[in-house]
Amino acid sequence: MVWTLIRIELNKMFRRPRTYLGLVGAALIPLAVIIIFAYKDPTPFIAKILGDMFTLSGSILNGYLVSLVTINHGTINFFLPVLVVLVVGEIVAGEEQEGTLRLVLSRPVNRAYFLISKLISSLFYTFLLILIMALVGLGGGLLVFGRGSLLVSGLLLGDEGWFNILNPAEAVQRLLIVHGGAFLVILTITFLSFFLSSILKNPIGAMIFPLILVIFLQIISNFPFFSEIKPYLFTTYMDLWVDLLAPEIPWKDILNSGFILLGHGLFFLAGSFYYFTRKDILS
Amino acid sequence: MKKNIFLLILFLFSAYNLMAIDVVLPLDILEKQQEIKNFRVEVVLEICTYAGQNSEFFFTYYYEEPDKIYLETDDFVLLPKEALKTLQPAFFQADKYSFNYLGKEEGLDILELIPLDKGERYRLLLAIDSGNSQIRSGELFFQMADYQEEFNAQIFFAEIGGYSLPVYIEGILVVPTKFALGGEVKEYREGSFSLKLKDYAINIDFPANIRKRLSGN
Numbered sequence: 428m429v430w431t432l433i434r435i436e437l438n439k440m441f442r443r444p445r446t447y448l449g450l451v452g453a454a455l456i457p458l459a460v461i462i463i464f465a466y467k468d469p470t471p472f473i474a475k476i477l478g479d480m481f482t483l484s485g486s487i488l489n490g491y492l493v494s495l496v497t498i499n500h501g502t503i504n505f506f507l508p509v510l511v512v513l514v515v516g517e518i519v520a521g522e523e524q525e526g527t528l529r530l531v532l533s534r535p536v537n538r539a540y541f542l543i544s545k546l547i548s549s550l551f552y553t554f555l556l557i558l559i560m561a562l563v564g565l566g567g568g569l570l571v572f573g574r575g576s577l578l579v580s581g582l583l584l585g586d587e588g589w590f591n592i593l594n595p596a597e598a599v600q601r602l603l604i605v606h607g608g609a610f611l612v613i614l615t616i617t618f619l620s621f622f623l624s625s626i627l628k629n630p631i632g633a634m635i636f637p638l639i640l641v642i643f644l645q646i647i648s649n650f651p652f653f654s655e656i657k658p659y660l661f662t663t664y665m666d667l668w669v670d671l672l673a674p675e676i677p678w679k680d681i682l683n684s685g686f687i688l689l690g691h692g693l694f695f696l697a698g699s700f701y702y703f704t705r706k707d708i709l710s
Numbered sequence: 711m712k713k714n715i716f717l718l719i720l721f722l723f724s725a726y727n728l729m730a731i732d733v734v735l736p737l738d739i740l741e742k743q744q745e746i747k748n749f750r751v752e753v754v755l756e757i758c759t760y761a762g763q764n765s766e767f768f769f770t771y772y773y774e775e776p777d778k779i780y781l782e783t784d785d786f787v788l789l790p791k792e793a794l795k796t797l798q799p800a801f802f803q804a805d806k807y808s809f810n811y812l813g814k815e816e817g818l819d820i821l822e823l824i825p826l827d828k829g830e831r832y833r834l835l836l837a838i839d840s841g842n843s844q845i846r847s848g849e850l851f852f853q854m855a856d857y858q859e860e861f862n863a864q865i866f867f868a869e870i871g872g873y874s875l876p877v878y879i880e881g882i883l884v885v886p887t888k889f890a891l892g893g894e895v896k897e898y899r900e901g902s903f904s905l906k907l908k909d910y911a912i913n914i915d916f917p918a919n920i921r922k923r924l925s926g927n
Contacts, residue, residue: 470786476889480854482794484769485786575785576765581889590886592757592765592788674759674887674899 432536432544440514440548449510453556456506457497457564461571464488464496473580489575491598493568495672497560498609504665507609508616508641510556515549515620516634519703520627529708538704546621546696553617557610565602577601579672591674601672608668608681615661615688615695616641622695625703641665661691739843739874743799746873748774748916751797752909755789759885759901771907772916776800778924790883790903795832796850796865796876797907807834818846845874854884863903871912880904 440446469492474483519542522528532538577598579591593601616637623633644662647653657663667684670677755767769783777800781787795801810822818837825832832852839846848865863881867874881903888897916924 477788477886480791480884480886482781482789482791483786484781484789485783487786489785576767578786578788590889594764594766 428537429540429543432540433547436544436548437551440518440552443514445517446514446552449513449552450555450559452506452510452513453559454563456502457493457560457567460493460496460564461567464493465571473578487575487578489572489577490565490567490569491575491577491593491595491602493572494561494564494602495577495579495605497564498605498668500666502560503609503612503668504641504645504662505638507556507613508638511553511613511616512620512634512637514552515617516624516637517630518545518549518621519624520630520633521624523628523708524630532708539700542625542700542703546699549617549621550614553613554610557606557613561602561606565599581669581672589669589673591672604676605668605671608671608685611685611688612665612668615665615692618692618695618699622699625699626706661688664688737804739838739840739845740802740804742843743802743873746773746775746799747913748772749875749910749912750914750916751875751907751911754906755787755903757788757883757885757901757903759887759899771797772920772924773798774916774921774924780920780923782920790854796848796863796879842869844869848876850881859884870910873912875907875910875912876905877907878905879907 468488470486577593620637627633644660664684664687751771753771757765767787769781769787772780807823812820821836823834835849837847845867850863861882865876866878868877884898885901886895887899890896
């Protein structure tokens with residue numbers, strides 16, 4: 428039964444233009460990076476910074492760098508959440524607003540199974556966003572700029588970040604891990620938006636509120652006098668992918684951040700099921 | 711009598727100094743390096759800052775006197791500046807240094823070269839085979855950026871075309887692992903590096919495209 432529901436949900440999701448809008452959006456980020464890099468090679472910028480100690484010759488520009496720069500703070504903290512809530516925010520609330528939820532649940536469908544099918548569709552869509560970003564970034568980047576060693580520098584990602592050099596084989600492996608980390612981070616937004624979509628009647632709220640919350644918590648985190656509350660905000664752990672670029676990956680810290688994000692996700696998920704299975708659907 | 715003793719001491723002191731100059735300054739070996747007008751060499755650079763993570767760079771190093779360098783690579787090369795210096799024949803120009811003779815070790819004359827330019831932050835020890843007029847090895851002591859610690863690199867030479875040319879360099883250095891947004895280094899980590907140099911071609915005609923790139927430097 429669940430499989431049938433999942434198939435129906437996926438079918439429904441891929442009939443909506445906004446799903447494709449999100450997926451195209453995910454492809455646009457690496458494409459924008461490719462266009463920017465085709466216009467301006469970042470090598471002189473890095474060479475200037477390293478100039479006191481090292482001589483940098485050749486070009487750091489290659490497909491791996493495109494894929495790396497695609498994953499940056501702006502993408503993870505703002506752009507991807509927008510693409511997630513675009514579809515996940517309306518996945519349950521949208522049906523309630525359209526009146527189809529009452530119609531579906533009036534049939535002998537288990538509410539939990541129904542919600543599971545919606546959840547799996549949401550997870551699949553989130554995974555697709557990351558997959559498209561990785562494929563377009565890595566594939567397009569390699570096609571346009573070719574292979575090479577990967578120079579990791581936080582300065583290219585808009586942050587102080589790590590400085591590291593990876594050989595091509597290590598670069599592919601590390602980029603896959605980083606995309607995996609990005610998926611884990613974005614899942615928290617998916618769960619939050621899913622939770623709101625399950626409890627709200629208006630999908631706009633489920634779309635807007637997670638974005639406002641993420642931005643609000645990011646702003647609060649930047650105030651030094653709020654540093655005591657920082658460990659309790661899930662946005663603090665949204666940078667876990669940055670440490671995956673370190674020369675020596677601090678797995679302990681990353682697992683800690685990962686568990687905290689997953690904990691938040693499970694809390695949102697439990698809330699979704701708790702409220703949805705008890706919810707009065709009147710319209 | 712006293713005058714004679716004084717003259718004798720003065721004579722012995724002068725003779726000792728003259729003998730010392732004869733032994734410790736095999737400047738012809740250093741000057742011979744200056745005959746190299748250009749060369750090309752294949753290089754493999756390995757930088758290791760963490761166990762299990764090595765960064766390897768493969769490139770061709772082109773040199774043309776007095777100090778033109780071009781590194782040809784399909785990828786990119788990040789080369790410690792101090793290591794780059796040692797590859798140039800001009801690095802051994804005798805008039806750039808003051809010399810200290812440190813004695814003989816295993817039949818080789820050990821010579822310390824201290825740059826006259828106070829701005830330079832390195833010194834060099836050379837083990838010279840005076841009999842064969844060749845440099846056998848060297849040790850470069852250097853400082854990097856704001857780091858106060860002195861690092862060192864071992865340089866091994868081989869006789870190639872009658873010249874002493876470095877074929878292997880290994881040493882310790884600091885590598886930045888974190889930068890602040892302004893570009894200043896926030897965190898360093900010590901690591902090791904090695905340079906393997908092979909297939910030297912000395913005093914040859916470079917292809918036109920390489921000559922153009924060298925003149926652009």
